[in-house]
Amino acid sequence: MSTTALVGNGPRPTIVLVGHGMVGQRFLEALAERGLTATHRVVVLCEEPRPAYDRVQLTSYFSGKTPEDLSLTDMEFIKDHGIELYVGDPAETIDRESKKVTARSGMVVDYDTLVLATGSYPFVPPVPNKDAEGCFVYRTIEDLLAIEEYAKSKATTGAVVGGGLLGLEAAGALKGLGLAAHIVEFAPRLMPVQVDEGGGAALLRTISDMGLSVHTGVGTQEIVVGEDGAVTGMKLSDGSELATDMVVFSAGVRPRDQLARESGLTVGERGGIAVDEQCRTVSDPHVFAIGECALASDGRVYGLVAPGYEQAETAAATIARDDAEFTGADLSTKLKLLGVDVASFGDAHGTAEDCLDVVYSDSRAGLYKKLVIGRDGTLLGGILVGDAEAYGTLRAFTGSVPPVSPESLVLPAGAGESVQLGPSALPDEAIICSCHNVSKGTIRGAVTDHQCTTVPEVKKCTKAGTGCGSCVKVLGQLVTAELEASGVEVDKGLCGCFSQTREELYEIVLALRINTYQDLLDRYGREDARGGDGCEICKPAVGSIIASLAPTIGASGYVLDGEQASLQDSNDHFLANLQKNGSYSVVPRIPGGEITPEKLIVIGEIARDFGLYTKITGGQRIDMFGARVEQLPLIWARLVDAGFESGHAYGKALRTVKSCVGQTWCRYGVQDSVRMAIDLELRYRGLRSPHKLKSAVSGCARECAEAQSKDFGIIATANGWNLYVGGNGGATPRHADLLAQDLSDAELVRLIDRFLMFYIRTADRLERTSTWLERIPGGLDHVRDVVVEDSLGICEELESLMAAHVAGYRDEWAETINDPEKLSRFVSFVNAPDTPDPVVGFVPERDQMKPDLPLLTIGHRPLEGSAQR
Amino acid sequence: MTLALETTDLKVQLQLNDGEDSWFTVCDLSALLPGRGVAALLPDGRQVALFRDRSGKLYAIDNRDPFGGAAVLSRGLTGTHQGRPFVASPLLKQRFDLETGVCLDDDVVRVATYEVRAS
Known part of the structure; x- marks a missing residue:
């Protein structure tokens, strides 16, 4: 925020934008697209303490989105276009005579063109005590922060006034915060603007089934307060009283036209700054109004974002002296x-x-x-x-x-x-994306003329699908149809051997109980791949599917049995992690990161006896490096003897479930995170999946176990556990999304069972949960529908598949050291079993040793990432 | 390469020099799992990776991965690419033609190949 007393009029004409909401931001983008940011000085006065964010998705704050996630403003964009953005400094007065705007800080800006995008304010019915402590509105991130704080500290019941779109979202948010939630709607049905009586009835039934109490056809007469002045209830128009600790008003919005009124601009009878078809105010050719504060030329105030965007485009075009008009939406x-x-x-x-x-x-x-x-x-x-x-x-x-x-x-x-x-039946003029007004013809053009071949490319090229996102599904169908029509073969096959996706192969294996790779290849492989030897892509992928489903399809649960041995990647085949010089590293399971001193000593003794390099891993375990192939069984025997088992550090499988020390020791802990981590790690150990799986359990909201960066992460609450999914660290970090809240132990385990099995069933090969969640149609909502609401009716099957895995688990190391035939494979040379590989050598470093690398004959050129931990 | 008959007595042999009779016996044929390899140590210290495909055909190439330097090609996954048998290195996944030793991902690189038979 600047406190400069006077910002003078430079040589370039100045455009001042008042208000930096979604429509304001869109206006700035439209200015930049038309080159106006280069020819004009652009000053933005924003009342809220943060730049434009996605108000449409506001409620997603309660499902784990941070204010930063919601931001729509790329600060690079603001900087690159030389836009002067002042946040927390709203315009207070406009002097149209001398064309000056004065901000709250005292800053005065001269304008040549003024654009008002002040939005709207929540309507609060004029009932007694409407401003009492415990009364809120639902409009900004700051409102949500205040509601959250009050709900967590002072309320067990909450009532929402208004059963429209925002009201229902607010009620859902209160319920999510653990409150008993009521909805009070004056009209005889929910969402009266959008749906009719029949639709309202269907909605009422579904909403009530979710545990929300709906009161329709009643108005709010008074907010009842206690002696301390805080809300205790509300009096309704039917004479009844509803006890509640807080009230959220969500009874519609009104255009924010106060500033315009005070500066003498014409406003409509029911509010809204009157503008013409170019979004120019009818009173002053130098002033425009766009978005929810504007009364459009058709006599309506539009409270949706799409018409606001259109108005932003229209105003920018008009300022650029292009033809554009907004006549209604x-x-x-x-x-x-x-x-x-x-x-x-x-x-x-x-x-x-x-x-x-x-x-x-x-x-x-x-x-x-x-x-x-x-x-x-x-x-x-x-x-x-x-x-x-x-x-x-x-x-x-x-x-x-x-x-x-x-x-x-x-x-x-x-x-x-x-x-x-299908959308292929649509005419070319049909609008597919109404947020950005993109027609089917434009989308087809992106594929045929601009060589876009994927939905993300088309989104980038046309902007379609980047607003509310509701058209993305249709977009995908159109892109595929167009590609197919133009003869581009869209081969979604796993590899050169199979034309099916991994998900399709999973379904085939499960439905037909196919338990060998050769059978699958010879019956379902591509014509020219049948009878062949497959490849390094499909073999481990199918091997993983067979391993995941082993008990159900009648395959051995031991990955080195029979044909399965030939399918495993090198690491799985040797049950250890291959290192650069041909030696291996060994990681025993340490569930939850909890280990006794005796076991620590055993690890130390083994590492010392075999001369291994030791390092603590990121997953709260200990990695021992530098073992030769022939040493592996000897090391495992010592470990198994001491009560260890394989940690599957080598597999596309569950790795570790980290934990913080939790309630048992920690002053802040609210649940026993260590016990839960151990339980989960032992439950899912050995589970083969499309990619590695990592997890963590935190004992309180301080999140010391970093659960939100895991494939499935658990954070303790006072009432149970919150389950987060789809998190990732690594090269493309992703914060996990909240899947469900306040679960009991049993509910948590059941939900994870379903989630993991659904992932294993539908993910692509080497697709982590984070990318899977972003890719699958419907994203998190769809996954929640399937695993929480059981919308596909498959949860029972998912649970029973997991139960079969849990019951069939065996330790691969113990199994191998007890099988002489398998043991014979663990030699450096088949013709000299006692000779170690001379290429594997070591030199000392920092009191331990490191690989002594053979001279490379060719430079390093990795083909595919193969990170191991 | 010779088509191997399915008999337990058969031995896997490598031809060391050009001479007809210099066959070096490596192991029993049964030690080679279809689709997996083993490593063998030659008298002069060279290492050879031996493979057997599902039809029973045998292949032998140098065991050392020329990209990474470690002697690990015998531990790679095998497959068929456009009718050619190959092994993918377990280090960084480059594929090598099992009959010619040529790297399928970089054709200026090749590893040595050996004549191999079961008898």
């Missing part, structure tokens, strides 16, 4: 509210004359679908509750006569003559 919306799909588009309420309805309703399944059809068969609009899969296609067809009968569009798959109407 489509109010279609698709949301996922508390896990329920809700969508409405076009003339959702059937206000057109003589229009007809086609309705499909199944209150048992929480489904409601309505299409509004014109006399001539034109699709005018519709409402979808519970399943909005068809939204992208239907919205694009709005205004035209769809090529199939309307009823077939709403009937569920499998019922009667339901048809899946």
Whole structure:
């Protein structure tokens, strides 16, 4: 924030933007795209203490997103374009006569063009005690921080005033914070703006089933406060009283036009700064208004982000003297509210004359679908509750006569003559991404003319799918269809031997109980690969699938048995990690990182006796390096004898479950994290998966075990455990996402069972949970639907597969040292079993030893990463 | 390379020089698992990696990975690429043609090959 008294008018004309929300940021991007940031000085006055963030996704803060995650502002962008951004310093007065804006800090900026993007403020009904302690609104990150703090320290019950979109999100957030949550809605149904009576009923049922108490058709008359002035309840219009510790007002928003009023700009009767079709205020040609503060030329104030973006583009174009106009926008919306799909588009309420309805309703399944059809068969609009899969296609067809009968569009798959109407049937003018106004033709062009071959490339090229993201699925279908149409073979096959993906091979192996690689290759491999020897890509991948499913498909659970031995990567084949000079490292399992002094001494003695280099790993265990092949069984025998087993440091398998010391010792701990880590490590040990699996358990929110950087991480709460998934460290760090909160021990284990088995079932080869979660359609929401809500009905199967793995676990080291035939493979030379490999040599370093490398004949050129720990 | 008959008495032999009769016996054929390799130490200290594919064919190449320097090619995974048998080094995954020794990922690099038979 600057306190400069006067910032003068430079040689370049100045554009001042008041407000840095989503629409403001979009306006800046539009200025930059048109080159206006180079020719103009651009000054931004922002009231909030942080630059623009994604307000649409605000609620995701409660599911683990940080304010930084929500940010929409790339500070490089601001810097590169020389934009002067002042946060925490709102505009206070506008002097239109002398064209000056004064900020709260006292800074005065001269403008040539002024753009107001002040947004809106939450409407709070004028009821007694509406400002009491415990009353909140739901609009900014700061509001959410305040709600969170109050809910955690002072409340067990919370009520939300308003059953619209934000109200439902707020209620879900309160429930997530552990409160008993109520929703009070004045209208006779939830989401009255978007859905009709039937849709509201389906929604009510689903929301109530989630444990939220819904009160519709009642208004709030008074907030009741206790002696300390804090909220204790609310009086409702039906005479009843609702006891609650906090109230969140979410009863709609009003345009923030105070600044405009004070400076004499014309505002509408019900608020909103009046603008023309170019988004220029009707009162002053030097002043524009965009977004939720503007009253558009069609007499409406738009509270959605997509029309706001369009207005931002229009204003920027007008300033650049290009032709553009904003005459109104489509109010279609698709949301996922508390896990329920809700969508409405076009003339959702059937206000057109003589229009007809086609309705499909199944209150048992929480489904409601309505299409509004014109006399001539034109699709005018519709409402979808519970399943909005068809939204992208239907919205694009709005205004035209769809090529199939309307009823077939709403009937569920499998019922009667339901048809899946793909996006390929859409005309080129159909808008696919309404946030960025991208048509199907533009997306096809990206593939055909700009050689984009993937969804991320198309997103970058066209901006489609980078707004609310609801069109990404349709985008993917279009890209695939277009690639196929232009003759580009989209080969999703695992490798040159199989045309199937890893997921498809998993399904084949499981369904047909195929338990050898050769059988799978000869029956399901590509034509020219059948009967061959496969390759180094599919062999370990199929070996891993067979190992994961071994007890279920009747394969040996021992990876060195029979044909399985020939499928394993070198590390798995030798049950140790190959190092650069051909020696191996050995890592015994130390569950949860807990180890007795006796066992520590054993490790020390073994390392000393075999002359091994020792190092503590990042996973709370001890790695012993420099063992020759023929020493491995001898080392294992000593370890097994002392009660150790394989730590699977060599496998695409569960590695370790780290832990902090937890409640037992730590002053801050709230659960026994060590015990949980040991339990989990012993449960999932030996589980072969598409890639390595790492985990950690923290005993309190201080997170000393770094659980949020793990494939599955657990953090203790006062009430149980929070489960995070999809975290990663390494080269592409990713914070894990919260999957479920406050779980009991049994609930936690059951959820992890399902999560891991679903991952193993659907991930690609060498795809960590973090990339898997980002790749699979629907992302985290889909995974939550499947493993928490059991939307695919497969949870029982996932659990039983895991139960079979747990029951069938055996230690690979112990098994190997007791099998003379397998032991014979652990030699450097088949014709000289007692001779060590002379290439493996060592030289001393820092009181231990290190590999003495043979001279390299060629430079290093790695083909594929092969990190081992 | 010779097609090996499935008999337990058979020995795997390597031809050391050009001479017809200088076959060096390495091990029993049964010590070679289809799809996996073993390493053998020659009298002059050279190391050879021996493989057997699923049809029973035998291959022998130098055991040393020319990229990484370690003698580990016998521990790589084998496969078929465009009809050619290969082994992928366990160090950094470069593939070597088992019949010619040529690296499939960098054709200026090749490892030595040996005649091998079961008899």
